[in-house]
Amino acid sequence: xxxxxxxxxxxxxxxxxxxxxxxxxxxxxxxxxxxxxxxxxxxxxxxxxxxxxxxxxxxxxxxxxxxxxxxxxxxxxxxxxxxxxxxxxxxxxxxxxxxxxxxxxxxxxxxxxxxxxxxxxxxxxxxxxxxxxxxxxxxxxxxxxxxxxxxxxxxxxxxxxxxxxxxx
Amino acid sequence: xxxxxxxxxxxxxxxxxxxxxxxxxxxxxxxxxxxxxxxxxxxxxxxxxxxxxxxxxxxxxxxxxxxxxxxxxxxxxxxxxxxxxxxxxxxxxxxxxxxxxxxxxxxxxxxxxxxxxxxxxxxxxxxxxxxxxxxxxxxxxxxxxxxxxxxxxxxxxxxxxxxxxxxxxxxxxxxxxxxxxxxxxxxxxxxxxxxxxxxxxxxxxxxxxxxxxxxxxxxxxx
Numbered sequence: 001x002x003x004x005x006x007x008x009x010x011x012x013x014x015x016x017x018x019x020x021x022x023x024x025x026x027x028x029x030x031x032x033x034x035x036x037x038x039x040x041x042x043x044x045x046x047x048x049x050x051x052x053x054x055x056x057x058x059x060x061x062x063x064x065x066x067x068x069x070x071x072x073x074x075x076x077x078x079x080x081x082x083x084x085x086x087x088x089x090x091x092x093x094x095x096x097x098x099x100x101x102x103x104x105x106x107x108x109x110x111x112x113x114x115x116x117x118x119x120x121x122x123x124x125x126x127x128x129x130x131x132x133x134x135x136x137x138x139x140x141x142x143x144x145x146x147x148x149x150x151x152x153x154x155x156x157x158x159x160x161x162x163x164x165x166x167x168x
Numbered sequence: 169x170x171x172x173x174x175x176x177x178x179x180x181x182x183x184x185x186x187x188x189x190x191x192x193x194x195x196x197x198x199x200x201x202x203x204x205x206x207x208x209x210x211x212x213x214x215x216x217x218x219x220x221x222x223x224x225x226x227x228x229x230x231x232x233x234x235x236x237x238x239x240x241x242x243x244x245x246x247x248x249x250x251x252x253x254x255x256x257x258x259x260x261x262x263x264x265x266x267x268x269x270x271x272x273x274x275x276x277x278x279x280x281x282x283x284x285x286x287x288x289x290x291x292x293x294x295x296x297x298x299x300x301x302x303x304x305x306x307x308x309x310x311x312x313x314x315x316x317x318x319x320x321x322x323x324x325x326x327x328x329x330x331x332x333x334x335x336x337x338x339x340x341x342x343x344x345x346x347x348x349x350x351x352x353x354x355x356x357x358x359x360x361x362x363x364x365x366x367x368x369x370x371x372x373x374x375x376x377x378x379x380x381x382x383x384x385x386x387x388x389x390x
Contacts, residue, residue, distance in 0.1 A: 023234070027226050028223035028226065029221075029223050031223070031226050035221070036221040041224075045227065048230065049230060049233055049234050053237055074218050075211045075215075083190060113213060113216050113217060114216070131182045132183060133217055133218075164174070164178070164213070
């Protein structure tokens with residue numbers, strides 16, 4: 001198991017080898033996460049670049065009490081990718097060329113979140129997965145599922161409430 | 169979910185908030201522990217879903233790009249909270265040094281600002297700066313600081329709201345120095361001064377790069 005806490009501590013001390021190890025461990029996963037959201041490889045690499053710089057700078061202020069270090073590394077990358085999409089106002093067509101090969105599948109993955117997702121109605125589950133994994137906005141999901149925007153917003157709100165209850 | 173704060177946190181983490189609201193949440197997260205905790209809980213709930221994105225191998229140059237940009241992006245010392253927390257303890261020392269200075273100074277000089285520069289490690293006062301007007305300051309050593317033969321002391325200042333520190337030149341240990349400030353904005357309360365260890369000809373980047381030897385902020389004297 002990769003020791004994320006020790007890695008961040010070493011980064012905070014200025015040890016670049018630790019950051020390199022994190023890169024070797026996770027850069028492909030992080031790029032995968034960023035690419036699903038940005039749908040553009042160059043932009044996704046920019047996001048991963050910025051994420052590693054942010055992790056390097058922020059390692060000293062990372063508080064292990066707030067959550068697992070691995071989660072923080074992924075959150076930093078995901079939110080940079082989401083910000084890149086939401087701030088640029090660029091409309092990336094949801095056409096086939098940017099479409100992931102298959103809709104997000106989850107049944108093979110263990111974990112409480114997957115059990116709870118399975119309990120949702122399939123259309124609502126798609127909303128959650130398209131939002132989290134693909135970084136789709138409300139209106140992109142509405143277009144994708146051919147469902148009114150208001151309905152999508154309400155579905156997401158209720159699905160999140162259901163997930164919270166299921167995972168409590 | 170009846171709690172609006174938790175609802176906001178969940179949509180932030182899910183990614184469905186519009187850009188403007190995302191920025192607001194990120195602003196709030198810095199000083200709102202309740203929202204912070206709600207966001208952290210949602211990050212942990214949804215984190216396993218990141219595994220649904222298939223890994224993609226980065227192009228070979230990505231690491232080099234990252235590595236190239238690491239140097240110089242560490243939090244600069246003037247933004248280090250821990251340093252300033254530590255220096256708060258220097259307050260008493262500074263007060264004592266100030267009192268000594270005020271009691272011993274000739275009556276003809278009316279300093280408007282005084283700065284006591286202390287060592288960041290042990291807060292020992294090393295230098296005093298006094299200014300009798302806004303254009304000229306004097307740097308007065310309280311002892312002789314040891315400087316390695318291949319290094320030099322460089323003198324810096326930074327006012328509130330400045331982009332970064334500005335060099336006031338090189339200083340020899342034990343030397344009393346008069347420095348004109350005519351090319352800088354007038355001295356202001358809380359303005360930062362420090363001495364760092366740099367190459368013999370001064371910092372190659374024009375910004376402090378070496379360890380801080382002494383640091384302090386300007387105090388207005390009535």
